[in-house]
Amino acid sequence: AAARFGQGPLAGKRVLLTAGPTREFLDPVRFISNPSTGKMGLALAEAARTMGARVTVVLGPVGAVDRTGLEVVDVVSAEEMAREVLSRVREADWFIASAAVSDWRPETRAPQKVKKGETPEVLKLVRTPDVLAEASRTVAGSSRRPVLVGFAAETERVLEHAREKLERKGLDAIVANDVTVAGAGFGTETNQVTVLTRAGTRRDLSGTKREVARGILELLLPLAAPPTE
Numbered sequence: 142a143a144a145r146f147g148q149g150p151l152a153g154k155r156v157l158l159t160a161g162p163t164r165e166f167l168d169p170v171r172f173i174s175n176p177s178t179g180k181m182g183l184a185l186a187e188a189a190r191t192m193g194a195r196v197t198v199v200l201g202p203v204g205a206v207d208r209t210g211l212e213v214v215d216v217v218s219a220e221e222m223a224r225e226v227l228s229r230v231r232e233a234d235w236f237i238a239s240a241a242v243s244d245w246r247p248e249t250r251a252p253q254k255v256k257k258g259e260t261p262e263v264l265k266l267v268r269t270p271d272v273l274a275e276a277s278r279t280v281a282g283s284s285r286r287p288v289l290v291g292f293a294a295e296t297e298r299v300l301e302h303a304r305e306k307l308e309r310k311g312l313d314a315i316v317a318n319d320v321t322v323a324g325a326g327f328g329t330e331t332n333q334v335t336v337l338t339r340a341g342t343r344r345d346l347s348g349t350k351r352e353v354a355r356g357i358l359e360l361l362l363p364l365a366a367p368p369t370e
């Protein structure tokens with residue numbers, strides 16, 4: 142049974158999350174994306190809500206999902222995701238970036254469907270905004286800086302890459318995900334992760350995405366500033 146609103150260890154806290162993939166269109170009917178289903182992010186949203194938080198999910202295209210008790214802001218592209226996050230992150234107590242944001246988009250988007258006879262010989266790509274890094278810069282030095290949590294989806298040298306991202310993006314913690322492990326990563330019901338903190342702690346968690354989500358939040362609760370009383 143879900144906890145009543147406003148009770149639990151995150152009572153009254155605002156948790157902002159990104160979840161799902163983004164789509165970067167090259168014409169009205171074609172896009173670049175990835176296999177993310179948003180399940181891990183939505184499990185985190187549900188876990189945070191159960192712990193009493195007010196949860197906003199900036200959600201890429203994932204199809205029909207249970208939105209009960211969540212504020213969901215639907216977005217398609219990385220640029221839209223960045224805009225919706227940056228307008229909200231200053232008010233957040235937690236920002237958790239679980240979205241699989243496309244790192245590139247086609248440089249141009251054709252206004253009409255490109256016909257198959259007009260095969261583009263090269264597809265020029267440009268970088269999208271790094272939503273998490275921009276959010277981190279936006280709140281850097283603020284007295285009410287949210288706890289910043291990232292994910293790292295890796296296929297090799299997982300912890301090394303995750304640690305590097307934690308430092309480069311100015312995070313408090315990062316959830317490292319080896320997406321080559323069976324039963325972890327994109328689209329699965331279960332996950333197996335290692336949570337690294339800026340303070341240097343390291344913890345392995347595995348189970349259903351729901352269990353892992355709860356484990357991540359419980360592990361990270363001490364990172365939040367103590368109530369000012």
Ligand code: CTP
Pocket residue numbers: 159219238239240241242243244269270271272273274290291292293294295306
């Ligand atoms: N992220 C983001 N915006 C992007 C790319 C990544 O917000 N344009 C966030 C992800 O949501 C995740 C973290 O940054 O929390 C790390 O994402 P990941 O793809 O693992 O790392 P990148 O920094 O994009 O580096 P690379 O893909 O080269 O490994």
Ligand code: CA
Pocket residue numbers: 242243244
């Ligand atoms: Ca990336």
